[in-house]
Amino acid sequence: MSVQRAAEMLCGSRSAVALTGAGVSAESGIPTFRGAGGIWSQYDPVKVASIDSFLEDPSAYWKVSKERGPAVLAARPNPGHMALAALERAGHLVGVVTQNTDGLHQDAGNHRVIELHGSGRMVQCLDCGARERRADVQSRLDFEMPPRCKTCGGVFLKPTVVLFGEAMPILAVEEAFALARAADVMLVVGSSLVVYPAAQIPFAAVESGAELVVVNAEPTHLDRLAKVIIRGRSGAVLPEIAALMSAVQD
Ligand code: APR
Numbered sequence: 625m626s627v628q629r630a631a632e633m634l635c636g637s638r639s640a641v642a643l644t645g646a647g648v649s650a651e652s653g654i655p656t657f658r659g660a661g662g663i664w665s666q667y668d669p670v671k672v673a674s675i676d677s678f679l680e681d682p683s684a685y686w687k688v689s690k691e692r693g694p695a696v697l698a699a700r701p702n703p704g705h706m707a708l709a710a711l712e713r714a715g716h717l718v719g720v721v722t723q724n725t726d727g728l729h730q731d732a733g734n735h736r737v738i739e740l741h742g743s744g745r746m747v748q749c750l751d752c753g754a755r756e757r758r759a760d761v762q763s764r765l766d767f768e769m770p771p772r773c774k775t776c777g778g779v780f781l782k783p784t785v786v787l788f789g790e791a792m793p794i795l796a797v798e799e800a801f802a803l804a805r806a807a808d809v810m811l812v813v814g815s816s817l818v819v820y821p822a823a824q825i826p827f828a829a830v831e832s833g834a835e836l837v838v839v840n841a842e843p844t845h846l847d848r849l850a851k852v853i854i855r856g857r858s859g860a861v862l863p864e865i866a867a868l869m870s871a872v873q874d
């Protein structure tokens with residue numbers, strides 16, 4: 625049974641690493657980007673989430689962000705996040721590399737979280753560098769579109785996330801690949817694995833000898849390399865794996 629097999633692999637691991645995507649936060653009420661109900665089926669990411677489109681007209685980004693705002697700001701860690709934090713506490717997970725910008729792994733209690741695409745919890749003015757909490761901007765979006773910088777009045781108030789066409793945070797990327805290359809088990813959860821370089825990370829792990837566990841609601845192109853594939857909701861699967869692991873430990 626794959627959940628049992630995954631639990632055994634993680635119990636025997638000394639350097640397991642998780643790579644997570646939007647699917648791990650779906651059960652916290654944050655819509656995914658692709659797959660069933662994904663937001664990129666409603667919007668063209670190049671038109672609303674690229675650095676070029678942002679510099680041309682920040683309101684294209686902010687109109688979508690305003691709509692997603694309440695769900696993202698209200699989101700709390702779900703049992704899948706909590707299970708990954710429990711695995712780290714029990715010494716079965718070295719770290720979480722995430723594509724998500726919602727901060728829910730940190731809220732759940734994971735300490736080593738590498739945010740490949742930055743954090744959506746802060747915004748920064750591209751004109752004067754002033755930073756502000758994203759939560760504080762939400763209340764102005766009804767009458768200020770795009771929102772203006774409270775310090776200089778500039779209109780280029782950008783979340784501290786990586787937009788399409790923007791450079792990745794090089795230190796985070798280097799740390800993520802170093803963890804992957806040292807991993808003996810790579811646990812991929814809730815990602816369609818279509819955005820690079822994040823999608824390259826599990827390959828790097830497998831190339832360096834790691835065994836792969838994929839927990840995803842839909843097939844991914846990495847399934848063919850996986851030792852274990854668990855088709856299901858991470859909010860149910862991850863706690864099951866964690867429970868089996870603590871049973872094995874007792
Ligand atoms: N449990 C497990 N998997 C799930 C769940 C769930 N509850 N709900 C959805 N999924 C799966 C979907 O089937 C899909 O394969 O999670 C995957 C989410 O894929 P994406 O929405 O493409 O998210 P992600 O892989 O993180 O996207 C990568 O793309 O738009 C950019 O910057 C954005 O970080 C994002 C990147």
Ligand code: ZN
Pocket residue numbers: 749750751752753754773774775776777778
């Ligand atoms: Zn400013």
